[in-house]
Amino acid sequence: MIHTLSAASAAGSEIFAAIALLIISLVVLLILRHYLPLRTTPSYLLVPVFFALWLPAFIVLLVPIDLASSAATDDDAARGIWFPERLLLVSWRITYWLTFVLTWFILPILAEYSDAGYREPKDRILYSLRQNAQYQAILLGSGIIGLLYFFISYGIHYESFKGLVMALAYCWGLVLAIYLMGHGLVAIPREIFRKASIPGRLKRLQAHAPGLHEKMEDALLTLEDLEMQVSELSRRKTGSARDFQDWIEELADMCNMPESRPTAAVPRSDVDSRVLPTVITEKYLADLTRRLIQSRHARSRYVEEWHRLLQDAAKAQAVLDSAASKKLDFGRPSPDASTLGSITLLTPYTRYLLHFHVLPSFRIFLGGFFALASACIIWSEMVKVALPKLSVIRLSVVHHWTGDKGQVGLAGQVIAALWILYMCAAALTSVTEVKVWRGRALVRRNTGHESAFWYASQVARLSVPLSYNFMTFLSPSIYTKTIFYRFLGKLIDLTPLGKWFDNLFPILVLIPVCATLFGLYGKVRRMLGFDLELVDDEEENETGYGTGSWREGRVLIERELNGTSISRRRADPIFRASGARATPILPVPASRSESGARTPFATSPGYHDNPTRGGEQSLRPGPAADPEDDNFFTSFGHRFKNTIDGIDTPKWIQEIGDGFKKPKWMGGNEESQASGSGAAGSNIDIRRWFGGDGSIRL
Template sequence: MIRLLSSPSPVGSEIFAVIALLVLSLIVLLILRHYLPLRTTPAYLLVPVFFALWLPATIVLLVPIDLASNASDEATKGIWLPPRALLVSWRISYWLTFVLTWFILPILAEYSDAGYREPKDRVLYSLRQNAQYYALVFGSAVLGLVYFFISYGPSFTSLKGLILALAYCWGLILAIYLMGHGLVAIPRNLVRNSSASSRLRRLQGQAPKLYEKMEDAMLNLEELEVQVSELSKRKTGSARNFQDWIEELSDICNIPESRPRSTLPRADNDGRIVPTVITEKYLADLTRQLSRARHAKSRYIDEWDHLLRDASKTQAILDSAASKKLDLGSSSPGSSFWEKITILTPYTRYLLYCRIIPYLRIFLGGFLALASICIIWSELVKAALPSLSVIRYTVIHHWTGNDDRVGFAGQLIAALWIMYMCAAALHSVTEVKVWRGRALVRRNTAHESAFWYAGQVAKLTVPLSYNFVTFLSRKVYQDTTFYYILGQYVDLTPLGKWFDYLFPVLVLVPVFATLFGLYGKVKRLFGFGVDIGDEDEESQTSYGTGSWREGRDLIERELNGTSISRRLDEAASRSADGRGRTAPILTVPAARNEGARTPFATSPSYRDQPVTRTTPSSRAEILDSEAEDDSFFANLGHRFKNTFDTMDTPKWLQEIGDGFKKPKWMGGNDEAGEGSNRAGRDDSDIRRWFGGDGRIRL
């Protein structure tokens, strides 16, 4: 193999490239299988999404090959291809990625989310939805076209340069911001997760907010299902024209009659649930909302289950410190292949999770933090002092006189640099929650979300790859085919050239914003902001609603099977089976004030449930758990109030009135005194002497 690589013939390199492409194809198929059911997913989704992931992976492979293919001495080359083969590969990869990013994927995404039944109506809806986006893009392109025509005259080269330059600039703006956030978030998460206690605390802090989102998603889906249920009762009027469509919606909902509903249609609101006239647009909108609600529920349930598994596993790791034995129990169906392996003994598993993995995370986090510093430094000095770029010296190894050459080791390092830059940007795509509720769900990702995430992968890979190439010396990257395909059009005008060199300096903005937690500060200051998963630890351990204490109790109830939602489901299943006693109504008393509330008492699914009576001791326990997260003074007031409310009058205090007669100014006579003695606590309470109803108010 080494002899083939060192020979002028590219056969060895071509074999290596073919094997690498096959491996990439297998990896992409495994990724698709993880997020989508391959058998039931339509072909119009699988094929474009596959190429949207596979083509950017080939670009990551082509960049190192392109860097080494322009060497004059074949002995210094690593994996290289002939110029013609390299040019054809770049044209196929780049232009197919360009068409997928800007045309095919956006249209198919709206097509899958249209809600209409007929393909023609779906296509028209998709074109209407994308018309605004394309109008904005073409409006910006007109201004750029005027600038290009004035500078270089009307020609096909000017038009092609405009299209490539605008697409690259827009992709670079998004890529730099997302990469800057990921360069800080990835190493920090690794270092934070090295401590099991801090990881458990963060999971507990995330639990209340995630549980509330899951309850909201379930409530939203139930409201839509009730709307479909009311719609299915329409048998006359305009609803007769859409009976097949309405029956399909009813089959999708599949509401069992025995399931308890938190939202029921009221008699005075029936007319507002379903409009009087049923139209095709209304049914399409209802279908679209129902599909989004079902996937939102699936998303939050999957995230909640994942959080419970992580919390249970982390708690088991903490508990194993005393016994030196770690038993994670039976693996869940959603566990990975490595988690299902049981070849380790409890003691060796304890050593792995408590002694080896934490230090590996710290080491990997420190190593990636150093790599992030190198990337940020190279972005800063690329325009002013390109010779000080750290990445340049890690990639270029073969120096022949004044010529810089890239060998096999440099190709491997270059591929690792590009992969880390793309991973940082894609990590931010999944963490920044501003994408209209889109998410990747294991085996159940929505079709529109799959198209959108695949489009982001294709959109971010090309600008990040070319941005990495500019870290190297001009003698290296200006001789590449990548520069011939894209770079010369970016550098066609001084404006595009300076934008390519100066704009990446703004990577410091997301870096500092993520490093110092500016997102959370802006959100608390103005009441809005970007919702990013890795906020400051202080914001997740504060007192009040959504604190880690509330999350701890919530996780324990779910893991122990005592949560209200699970008990309601079990009660409904028992009543549906008809076995055993009738299911009781399980509720939680309402909170005393708005500040002290539990995730159950205020969750949307149980707000309309009737309130049952509880014993004083149980009421005190519940209120005590509710008031745990209040401020100090509110907590103290609740405890005083609960103490006096649940206190029984002592016997010696009840017998005080037996020896004397109340005067009239105290509102008593013989009959009243006798009544007070009989009543015990009601009329002889000493607290009533000072006015009021016997309650101490703070």
């Protein structure tokens, strides 16, 4: 029960909460500014997305306040931030129902509205309502069974209906949150450990480069095809196209093809014009607009990822090269770098010490710390029902015990907020890593509107289940007294089914944890042949079979950094107007310097193709592949083959056949027999025995 204190004693807590909310608001604005241009983004996007991020952050602050208010310490000095009961109840009602409405109604409708493709707002809102009506109908159909169960167990009245809605929303959010959190609890420390190894980080970037480059090329070609459709459409001045002339001109202005696409001036064949339908309809133009906007954002996404990969690879290579000179210089900062990133404070030697020695050691320590935190969360999920006293989270949050009565002070509040932040970070990190979300992505300063709405809805959807799941780690004598439990927890525990689901389902966090820890996603994908990029399983496929090896990625990165990449030459108007076709980039074996050290970004002449006198490419075999990519049997086979190829043919084998003369009906003569050797027998073609010149005709 919340302690009855005077309203004046809570003034300090309320002032602290107001300052914290202002700081949260500033952080949310900075996050929006990082992913969206604030000046050009419409207000119907900024306002809902702002509250979709602000309300979960307030929940992270509100849960510790609720704990300290219901389990306040007897010592005033150790008492944390607390609210009166009425203020807590109003805060939870406003926060929960605003989050609920944003998650299930406002954000999905606005997301489809921004992705509709129509010009008129009325058509866009009708399209959005139709799309969301289908989704809501599916949810309503799946909730009928739950509605009948609730009515039978609790009776037919308003409270049972409200309990059903809140319980189903919580259960669906908990299913998604547990899966994503389980993946993130392994992915976060593993990624930190990986970054501690500079050579390993560089090799992973090189292994990722071919696949990313291919996706970027596909995105560019897809966008180019759509722009050519718009170009063909803008040339059509008769028929049904005249009714949508303004719309077509807007699409042409969006493509900006005369300036950005020199091939727009190249005449197209009649086959290309057949892509357009005979009758231009409003639905076709809306679909074309939608695909064009999505392709533009996809192009921006992959170009930005490719640019970031090049920067990371160049930085990692510079750190490796600094081991000899003990000096590290990254050159002039990028024009896109932030103000803080463009400030140079360290000398080359201190920068070398920081990046080569200090940061790898710090990443190892940080990865171990987060791995320990992940293990504590998983352990607490496993024992919270059977052995609640062994929960690590419970012992770290509740420090004051008077018999069986626990108390939460200021230190417990800070620790509780950190636990909730880490759980939410693990789940939200997985949202960006698990790539099954219809191509949605967060792009710096250029995130698509539909993607921004979708990611904001996921943040709002996951905050409430994770916060309540954290509270169940504590003793029932503590969390059952909170306003949060009386507002939401009672409705979840209203029936035995809901109580058992809330207690036992989080144990299934072991499934995504084991799947991520042992790389089961990649194994299942390769076994079933699915082309789904569920997780980053590069550690299971370091050679990159099927997507290009890390050596091919090294060549791509080296060419791009040196300004000799095919993509840059294709951007040349003269190259594109000539109609030349780019040759494929083939993987090149690793070159080695004179000292025998492998050079990831080799720029020596021996690394590139060696021209010969006849203008043909040299056919000399390149250096052998690194032994780290070959197993024992492969290495043994290569060595055995090289040994056999190096044995000279004995003379007595070469002289076989010199004593035999070829009959005239087989095309032989004495001159050829006199001058022939064992190699003359290679001219025999059995197809000549049956007439003809020996060629095969189909």
